[in-house]
Amino acid sequence: MDIIFGRNKKEQLEPLRARVTGRIPAWLQGTLLRNGPGMHTVGETRYNHWFDGLALLHSFTIGDGEVYYRSKYLRSDTYNANIEANRIVVSEFGTMAYPDPCKNIFSKAFSYLSHTIPDFTDNCLINIMKCGEDFYATTETNYIRKINPQTLETLEKVDYRKHVAVNLATSHPHYDDAGNVLNIGTSIVDKGKTKYVIFKIPATVSEGGKKGLSPLKHMEVFCSIASRALLSPSYYHSFGVTESYIVFLEQPFRMDILKMATAYIRGVSWASCLAFHREDKTYIHIIDQRTRKPVLTKFYTDPMVVFHHVNAYEEDGCLLFDIIAYEDSSLYQLFYLANLNKDFEENSRLTSVPALKRFAVPLRMDKNAEAGSNLIKLSSTTARALKEKEDQVYCQPELLYEGLELPRINYAHNGKRYRYVFAAEVQWSPIPTKGISMLSNRPFPCFSPSDAQIIKYDILTKSSLKWGEAHCWPAEPVFVPTPGAEDEDHGIILSAIVSTDPQKLPFLLVLDAKTFTELARASVDVEMHLDLHGLFIPGADWDAGKQAHSREERDRAAERRVAPRT
Template sequence: MSDATDRAYELGFGTVDTEYADRRLPVEGTVPSWLSGALIRNGPGRFEFGGERATHWFDGLAMLRRYGFDDGTVSYTNRFLRTGAYAAADAGHGATEFATGDGSLRRTLRWLRSLGPPEPTDNATVHVARLGEHFVALTEAPRRIAFDPVTLETRGEFRWHDDIGEHLATAHLTVDPNREETIGYSTEFGLSPSYHVYRIPHGHAARRHVATVPAAGPGYVHDCSVTESYVVIVETPLRIALAKALAPWNEGLLDVLEYDETATSRFIVVDRDAETLAGTVETSPFFTFHHVNAYDDGDELVVDLVAFDDDEIVRALTFESLSAGAFAAAPDGRFVRFRFQPDEGGVRRSRRYDGGLELPTVPASVRGRRYRYAYAQATDRTGANGLVKLDVERGTATEWWERGVYVEEPRMVRRPGGTAEDDGVVIAPALDTGRERSMLLVFDAETLVEQARAPLPHAVPFGFHGRYFPDT
């Protein structure tokens, strides 16, 4: 690995020891005075448990980060979620998460004492959402942790009181500002595995069942798309082996995932108004974590994804692989567009950008609708991660890179009163390996010209996802 890549691995997957509260950051450049609100992000902050290190990036202890904006200033708060997983880690015990086991004997004893599988983890480390007046941290286990959106203090577990079954939950609740609701789904095991789709109206915290559709496998499904008419779940050949999942000696979710090269990928389409399955369409196999966007185009659906040839990316994110060079050599996701009719066979696919990318976002106003611009982390250069703006109509891209800087997930924030789709700013945290600290970057959303950077007092481990809340 190069020096920059070595430092990125050490700093980006290192443990944070200090929590800051409302720390005013120095600003190099100018943050627009209209930018008012907070970017709240989630991700791992600690990887050591009782003298042992986690084995996978996904298994760090959840730490929230808040970047507050007010009249050109930037403030920073970071705080670990105070959960059962946090208490166990503080006591020197690890937790079985995505890939890191805590010892098969202890798990077997817990299984026997509880007469069933152990309780799923409350280490909600993947994403955040607003449900009514509640701000919650999310993971793929069916447990959600409420927190204060200003101080990030943990408020306790958020629970739904309904009969929607879930053995796995989505951490990607999809907010549709046009229909003023949030869409989610869960996976339920059993003799007939199923996906349950639900909706949460804006301003409310309770969810309502939309439809239940059969699962094949079931598959490991990380994200979904919405259009004005449909919810789209993409089920890839990365299957959850249920017999392994129920065994007390498995070492986490990674241990029970199996990629079936002979299987197809399926688009499962749910009609949002009729609340029924509109159809399933199969295509040649691929893997995806994240959706870019989707929209209705006449009688066809357009679904844009970050697609991989297979599940190699999942295995490449173990620390064993990352430390051995996979950090620089991990496979790149590609922007792929799929077109199909929801109730007929036949899928057309095309690549809209040849570079590697991940963690995509589109302006909120065009989510689920025909759109022109998408923003993402650019991943295909050694010694840096960049930022890319895609013009999906013209098939062109604008990129920003800086040697030794690793940009994380971007978020586009529209300027109040702006009419153009790209009128606003793009904000993204980044790790500066040269200065050995993280920073918050602000770009003009039209040109990707850097407007400001605000260095943090420390290096923050690479996180996963976040949302911008204009009214916190």
């Protein structure tokens, strides 16, 4: 497991031609650009958590049936400071770091305290966001980093706070048909009011006919939602949209602001300031995009932890939304490197498995409905919404499928009716209970991973198709539609596969999205990292992608030309 999770990966700066077996469809031209943690130790120091690792961007440039691979570390301020000091000097999610051991730690801590919330990391390791014509590496802090999608070079650092009052923002924005970005962030103790802020970044800006203006400078607040608890806003990783609404889950997995403000002085990580409150509810906020206000009915459900929304849409006066839900926060526990690097089977136990669940929320309240009655009359789901009071509804989901994560859809169906979920599936087999869970303090059913595959789940027929191979770890499957496609699943699936078998090279897998049969694979002789998220840039200048060298490479080549041979 160390091969996959714990080991630092080398960059592949020069585009490397992959060995293609099978046939890549001729129409498939573009670049699959992805992000994830690639470096877990710096000098003698090591990160505690897999989500701390330094961002390693990688790309597969595809065209004329060929594939070229390259990878490059994001040259974030965090990366540069760490490399220069040859140790970890910037704090990440699961690792608190101290910039300068020679200086008085306390004076530093006091200056942090006076700001309440310290300056966060710009190690943008989670996803890639498209903003107008530009691409950004993203994480969940207030920083994003512009990148060159062809050369993977790191460009400007953008601070969201300069444009909207957010200290944190998700790495999973939504896009409308015009390419405008919709995202949500948390504004911590801004004028004493902790709130969730939904903001928009326009795809294009033109002022007096001037082009090339930065869309980020034209961000606007779309609406905000007050946090239930001023000092403990919810943690969230994504949200949902339909054509007319936004779905935001205020889950009882919360950040303790006071703990965060003193974390540095106490020598504990940000992760330790997050806690799951199983005695609490999950509040379902539905924001009407037309009025820019939350609907007044209070919808809630049982406590849960959600990272990924799959999709949401409206049907017959109801809003349906699908998520991957956990019963507790054991996922974060699992990704501590100490757990991942030891006996994986033994240690990677979850006290709850990721489950695809469908919720249904009534958009119009039946005033005459009796208390206790189910307001959902759809034949397509068994999800229920029980009226409790005039303005209070308890939602009970329909369980669709257990054991999948990293969901993707055909994005043309985002916010609209859809049928297919593409995801990574990890089958967690139950193992005999050995004791009491440290997380929940109760006897726990334990699960250990037994099999990893890519899955296409059909919500309509409740059936699935799968792709899997021995020793292979699939990444998030990305759907790319065939040009002119009419069917939702008319296209291909791309996934970067790494293997635990040292004899087997990593490869880009190309599947037919309809049948889930393998069309081709492009193997590369590199140590590839297991990534998190990314996107496909269609029709990107294939020749340029194949040849484009970064500024550094060009400089090195020039140096080689002038340097006398010794």
